[in-house]
Amino acid sequence: MLLTLFIVTLVAFGIAYKVYGGFQSRFYILDPNRVTPAHEFRDNIDYCPVHPAVMMGHHFASIAGAGPVAGPITAAALLGWLPTFLWIVIGCIFFGGVHDMGAIVASIRHKSLSIGEVVRQWVGSRGHTLFLAFTWICLILVVAAFLEMAVGTFTSDPAVAFTATVYIFMAIIFGIALYRFGLSLKIGTIIMIPILFGALVYGVDSNWVQSTFTFSGDTWRIVLIVYIFFASILPVWLLLQPRDYLSSYLLYFSVFIGGVGMIFGGSGYEVKLPAFKGFVTANGDWIWPLLFITVACGAISGFHSMVASGTTSKQLDKETQALPVGYGAMLLEGVVAVIALGAIMMIGEIPKGGPTVAYGQGIGHFAEVLGIDMRLGTSIGLLAVNSFILTTLDTATRLGRYQLQELTGMRINKYLATIISIAIVLVLIFSKSGNTPTWQMIWPIFGASNQLVAAIVLLALGTWVIKGLKKKATFIMYPMCFMLVTTVVALVQMLLSPKTSAVIMVADAILLILTALLLREEYLALKEVKKRT
Numbered sequence: 129m130l131l132t133l134f135i136v137t138l139v140a141f142g143i144a145y146k147v148y149g150g151f152q153s154r155f156y157i158l159d160p161n162r163v164t165p166a167h168e169f170r171d172n173i174d175y176c177p178v179h180p181a182v183m184m185g186h187h188f189a190s191i192a193g194a195g196p197v198a199g200p201i202t203a204a205a206l207l208g209w210l211p212t213f214l215w216i217v218i219g220c221i222f223f224g225g226v227h228d229m230g231a232i233v234a235s236i237r238h239k240s241l242s243i244g245e246v247v248r249q250w251v252g253s254r255g256h257t258l259f260l261a262f263t264w265i266c267l268i269l270v271v272a273a274f275l276e277m278a279v280g281t282f283t284s285d286p287a288v289a290f291t292a293t294v295y296i297f298m299a300i301i302f303g304i305a306l307y308r309f310g311l312s313l314k315i316g317t318i319i320m321i322p323i324l325f326g327a328l329v330y331g332v333d334s335n336w337v338q339s340t341f342t343f344s345g346d347t348w349r350i351v352l353i354v355y356i357f358f359a360s361i362l363p364v365w366l367l368l369q370p371r372d373y374l375s376s377y378l379l380y381f382s383v384f385i386g387g388v389g390m391i392f393g394g395s396g397y398e399v400k401l402p403a404f405k406g407f408v409t410a411n412g413d414w415i416w417p418l419l420f421i422t423v424a425c426g427a428i429s430g431f432h433s434m435v436a437s438g439t440t441s442k443q444l445d446k447e448t449q450a451l452p453v454g455y456g457a458m459l460l461e462g463v464v465a466v467i468a469l470g471a472i473m474m475i476g477e478i479p480k481g482g483p484t485v486a487y488g489q490g491i492g493h494f495a496e497v498l499g500i501d502m503r504l505g506t507s508i509g510l511l512a513v514n515s516f517i518l519t520t521l522d523t524a525t526r527l528g529r530y531q532l533q534e535l536t537g538m539r540i541n542k543y544l545a546t547i548i549s550i551a552i553v554l555v556l557i558f559s560k561s562g563n564t565p566t567w568q569m570i571w572p573i574f575g576a577s578n579q580l581v582a583a584i585v586l587l588a589l590g591t592w593v594i595k596g597l598k599k600k601a602t603f604i605m606y607p608m609c610f611m612l613v614t615t616v617v618a619l620v621q622m623l624l625s626p627k628t629s630a631v632i633m634v635a636d637a638i639l640l641i642l643t644a645l646l647l648r649e650e651y652l653a654l655k656e657v658k659k660r661t
Contacts, residue, residue, distance in 0.1 A: 129399050130470045133213055134390040137466045141459040144221040149455040152226070155599070156233045158447045165240035166443050172307075173363045174530075175240065177445040179313050180452070182369055185376030186519075187440045188457040191228070191432045192379065193270075193520035194277055194484060195425020196465040197513055201472045201483035203422040207415055208404040209473050213466065215419055219427025220462035223607045227582055228432045229454030230589040230604060235437035236444055242437045243585050244534055250592045255649035259584065260535040262642050263434055266577055267528040268549060270431060271356070272556040272567035273574070274521040279348045281484065281514040286341035287331030288511045289348070292518060293341075294327040296355065299371035307365045321377050328378075332507050349557070352521070353550060359522035360529045360546040364443065368522060375515040382491055382512035383460070385505065386467030389494020397493070400476030417618040420611070421575040426465030428611065430581025431524075432458070438527040467494075484513045525549065561631065569631045576618040577639050583611035584643070587650050594654065616643065 166177035178186075204212040231243060238245045244263070248256030282289040302320055305311040331337040343351075359367055407415045425431070436454060444450065471490020472478065479485050488509035495505025528549040529542055540548075556567035586608035590601035622628055623636045 130390045130393075130397055130473065133466060133470065134387065137217060137463060140217050140221065141462060144225070145456060145459060148221060149225065149229070149451050152229055152455065152603075153448070153451050155603075156230075156450075156597075158233070158450060160446045160448045162447050164236050164444050164447060165441065166445060169239065169442075172365060174439075175442045176364050176369070178365075178369055178443045180445065180449055181313065182373045183440070183443055183445065183449060183453055184457065185374075186369055186372035186443065186523075187435065187453050188460055189372045189376045189379055189515065189519035190435045190439065190523040191425065191429070191457060191520075192461050192464060192516045193274065193425060193431070194513060194517050195429060195431075196461050197468045197487045197516070198483040199423040200426045200465045200469045201478060201486050203419055204401060204469055204472050205478050206405070206409045206413075206422070207419055208402050208406075209399075209469055210403040211415060211419055212423060212469055215423055216426050216462050216465045216469070219420075219423065220459055220465075222603075223582075223611065224428035224432065224462070225455040225458045226604060226607060227428055227586055227589075228436055228458045229450055231433035231436035231585060232441055232444065232450045232454040233447075234589055234592055235441035236447060236450070240437070240441040240444075242530060242534055243433055243588055244531070246437075246592050247588050250595045251588065251649050251653045255646055255653070257535070258642055258646045258649070259588070260531050262584070262639070262646070263430075263581055264528060264531040264535060264549075266430070266574070266581055267434065267524050267531060268552050268556070269567065269570060269574055269577075270524045271521060271528060271549070272553045273571055274517050274524065275349065275352055275356070275553065276557065276565075276567065277484075277517045278352055278514065278521055279345050281510060281517065282341075282343075282348045283345055284481070285507060285510055286338050287328065287334075287507050288514050289341040289343075290331040290334075290337045291324070291328045291511055292514055295324060295371060295374060295515070296367075298324060299374055300367055302374060303366045303370035306370065317377075320374055324374060324378070325381075328507065328511060329504065332504055353554070356522050356525040357546055357550060360526045360549075361542050364439065368439065368526065369443070371522070372519050375519055378508070378515050379464075379512055382508055383464060383467065385491055385495050385498065385500070385508065386470065387463070389491075389497045390467065390470050393494065393497040397470075397474050399473050401473045417576075417614040417621070420614045421579050421618050423465070424575055424578055426462060426468075428579070428582050428607075430578045430583075430585060431520075433582065433585040434527050434531075435523055438530050439523055467491075470494075484510065487513055566631070569629060570635050573619075573622065573632050573635050573639070576615050576622065579611055580615040580619070580639065580643060583608055583615055584646060586611065587647075591650060591653055616640070619643075 166175050169175040200212050234246045244256050244260040247259045468487050471487050488506045491509025492502040492506030529545040532545040559566045590604040593599050593601040619636050
């Protein structure tokens with residue numbers, strides 16, 4: 129069964145890339161000769177055109193996060209593998225791919241500013257302020273949660289902590305060698321990749337690593353806070369670009385291991401997870417909207433639009449790269465989600481340690497097909513998840529800085545914007561109600577709020593297409609309507625549930641109010657167009 133699912137995924141995504149991705153390229157009239165903002169506003173700090181391979185590595189590593197691993201595994205464990213698989217495939221092709229590619233194109237057509245600028249120009253200044261406030265809140269929550277996830281992976285496996293540390297320092301050396309000493313990307317990659325993979329192999333069996341990289345959670349928190357501060361303010365070529373690029377090879381390798389395992393070993397694995405567990409979970413939650421807010425990054429995610437219109441659009445060398453980077457990376461993330469689904473199908477239930485451990489164990493099993501020891505394969509899987517988490521963490525911090533600067537009309541500099549964002553993250557991490565950190569109390573609402581961002585972004589894209597490009601936006605507005613209704617229903621259900629804590633109820637109500645105000649602004653903008661026509 130794993131073999132069948134993987135082959136179906138590859139065929140469906142291959143056709144979708146050629147047909148549906150090609151349709152969008154023609155729809156937006158992508159022109160390789162049109163100057164992108166990366167060239168027009170080049171400052172080598174935020175705006176910096178890069179090689180397509182580097183661009184793909186940064187974008188894919190940043191959007192993936194833990195979402196395509198945790199979401200599908202959690203959803204499949206609750207609902208069965210079949211509905212989860214169908215939503216991954218359909219969602220990536222018709223929802224996530226449209227959302228991500230559209231966000232990149234819209235951003236580069238608006239000086240590579242965020243989708244908030246698209247909202248400002250085509251909806252209005254009030255909508256712009258509401259949107260930036262909404263997305264900045266979501267980014268702060270992402271940084272808090274992913275920082276804690278990174279701490280968890282570092283404390284659970286010293287080899288992962290050691291290799292991730294090596295990645296950071298080697299990335300700086302790599303960036304300097306490329307941009308200051310003219311080292312070719314190809315030669316640099318050939319030198320660096322073996323060193324980084326060697327660090328992982330060394331870390332797994334090294335007594336020194338196993339005994340040295342065993343710092344406490346608080347120590348790792350301090351290290352990571354310092355790291356994300358510098359990742360936010362340093363020129364992108366010095367740390368963010370090279371680290372994400374180098375990390376992407378580990379991610380590609382884990383996808384390769386998963387793919388080989390599912391193709392050549394898939395028919396021999398016993399599927400321990402039911403295909404369908406029913407329309408209602410044991411906790412009384414219905415498959416709709418639960419499935420569509422749980423899978424998240426594996427099908428569509430609002431966070432992707434923030435990456436696409438934040439760091440990615442400022443580094444895009446040519447407009448035509450929006451297809452492989454925007455649509456292609458989303459489909460590749462769908463492949464990761466299917467591999468994660470294959471892992472839980474083999475295991476049958478989420479093990480102690482959660483979905484990331486399940487993914488690591490799944491990669492360990494798949495690695496055995498290649499003759500790789502399961503322990504090393506499991507560490508590769510865990511390090512891949514950690515790389516997803518770290519790239520999302522550092523990118524989200526930088527995006528939070530962008531959003532706050534844009535929200536304040538660029539009246540504060542990058543240092544202050546970063547400090548404010550990180551300070552609020554620290555409050556969410558260290559403040560508690562009882563023994564539960566504040567971020568953990570709010571986190572259950574993230575799935576719905578993240579998908580709500582996706583719906584609002586699709587609505588903004590549709591408004592731009594209708595008002596700015598003077599075209600019909602049907603292929604954007606249908607997914608928007610589905611995601612909007614789904615996420616609003618999920619938030620209302622959560623608000624009315626007797627199990628919902630007071631903290632989540634307040635956060636839920638704020639999100640619903642912001643959504644209502646944003647929808648009002650969108651309605652007025654589209655109503656104005658209708659009057660003119």
